[in-house]
Amino acid sequence: MIPITVVQCGPEEEALVLQVLRSGMLAQGAMVQQFEQHCCEMTGARHAVAVNNGTTALVAALEAVGLQPGDEVVTSPFTFVATLNAILEAGATARFADIRDTDFNLDPAALPAVIGERTRVVMPVHLYGQAAEMAPIAALAAERGLAIVEDAAQAHGAHYDGRPIGTYGQATFSFYATKNLQSGEGGVITTDDDALADRLRLLRNHGMRARYQYEFPGHNYRLTDLAAAVAIPQFGRLEAIIAARTANAAYYGQHLAALPGVVTPVTLPGRRHAWHQYTLRITAESPVPRDTVLQRLNDAGVGAGVYYPRAVYDYECYRQHPRVIVDGGCPVGERVAAEVISLPVHQHLTEAQREQVVAAVLAAVVPA
Ligand SMILES: *Cc1c(COP(=O)(O)O)cnc(C)c1O
Numbered sequence: 001m002i003p004i005t006v007v008q009c010g011p012e013e014e015a016l017v018l019q020v021l022r023s024g025m026l027a028q029g030a031m032v033q034q035f036e037q038h039c040c041e042m043t044g045a046r047h048a049v050a051v052n053n054g055t056t057a058l059v060a061a062l063e064a065v066g067l068q069p070g071d072e073v074v075t076s077p078f079t080f081v082a083t084l085n086a087i088l089e090a091g092a093t094a095r096f097a098d099i100r101d102t103d104f105n106l107d108p109a110a111l112p113a114v115i116g117e118r119t120r121v122v123m124p125v126h127l128y129g130q131a132a133e134m135a136p137i138a139a140l141a142a143e144r145g146l147a148i149v150e151d152a153a154q155a156h157g158a159h160y161d162g163r164p165i166g167t168y169g170q171a172t173f174s175f176y177a178t179k180n181l182q183s184g185e186g187g188v189i190t191t192d193d194d195a196l197a198d199r200l201r202l203l204r205n206h207g208m209r210a211r212y213q214y215e216f217p218g219h220n221y222r223l224t225d226l227a228a229a230v231a232i233p234q235f236g237r238l239e240a241i242i243a244a245r246t247a248n249a250a251y252y253g254q255h256l257a258a259l260p261g262v263v264t265p266v267t268l269p270g271r272r273h274a275w276h277q278y279t280l281r282i283t284a285e286s287p288v289p290r291d292t293v294l295q296r297l298n299d300a301g302v303g304a305g306v307y308y309p310r311a312v313y314d315y316e317c318y319r320q321h322p323r324v325i326v327d328g329g330c331p332v333g334e335r336v337a338a339e340v341i342s343l344p345v346h347q348h349l350t351e352a353q354r355e356q357v358v359a360a361v362l363a364a365v366v367p368a
Helices: 011-023 030-043 054-064 081-089 108-114 134-144 194-203 225-235 238-256 290-299 331-337 351-364
Strands: 047-051 072-075 093-096 119-123 147-151 170-174 187-191 278-282 340-343
Touching: 011 225, 030 047, 030 187, 030 225, 047 054, 047 194, 054 081, 054 147, 054 170, 054 187, 054 194, 072 081, 081 093, 108 134, 119 134, 134 147, 187 194, 225 238, 238 278, 238 351, 290 340, 290 351
Parallel strands: 072 093, 072 119, 119 147, 147 170
Antiparallel strands: 047 187, 170 187, 278 340
16 A cells, blocks of 8 residues: 555654653753744744644634634634634634635635624635635735634645745644654644744743743643654755655646546645645546545555545534534535545655556546
8 A cells, every 4th residue: 555644753853852862851841942943944933832733733822812702713614623623622613714626725705704793813724735825814814803823734834925834923833743744743833923922832831931920821732852853853854855745746747637527736826835635636527436536546555535525514513513603604615525535645655656646546537
């Protein structure tokens, strides 16, 4: 099987982890600080606050803007469930604006109808590693006085308008094992805002300013030096990781773009795609249904997957939830969930493997 993700740590990670083990300082310390500096360099942000995962990064970012009960966060319906769960954990109410099927991200044209009296935050998701259409989203947020929290869990090193994402308000990145940069579990919030950064640093450590001086009820969201040591060496490889993924994506584009009923992903102008996932759409024009294509790929030894099979709100546990508001639904998001298939695009893919992937797709979309 050609896996959709490969988690591989090298000698640099081993050496740094060993250094931490021997230092006697395993919890948050100098390594976490170094990790935060790398996150500042990656995004160009003034501040980076490391936390223990990408979900708590979202919760902290939402809490840092001072949400009140009843306040609403507008986000994408087509995302990993952590986006929605973080909104609920922060005590807010979730609403959804539909996406575009070009970049799988929030459609700026769909936002105004969903923004209301109680909206406090707009939370775009940079899905698969491509930035959402941030210019009109940021302009609308400024006009309506809304905070921005970018869910950049999948988008380390992605660019919009020629510069790195991560500074439109607050941005959160995940360092979960399968993300483009990883520390097993880990997360970070980046921002240019001094006051928000200060609040985030307290929030992750029980609201504590100085020893036993609590300013508000906080959490233990601290990252460990052990985890930071796993991630640190990878920052130096980020450009190579993105370049390898981009080359794999270009190869798939060349060989798969002309198939009937298959839409290959595009990089929109001004963007750098981080290619966390390479995601096809198998449309209604395809002679073979999506689920059959997926089954055939898996049978051919290609670890293709569906990210994500339904709109995030479309589960029993959210249907009666008083703080999950779906209104008329999101027709594009719901349709796309039934069309997507992601192919292995990671940096460890060999040429023989990507040839095998292409051959498997070409065979899978032909009627039996
Ligand atoms: C992975 C992911 C998260 C959550 O990150 P964790 O580190 O797993 O908590 C949030 N949003 C999106 C879009 C993700 O892909």
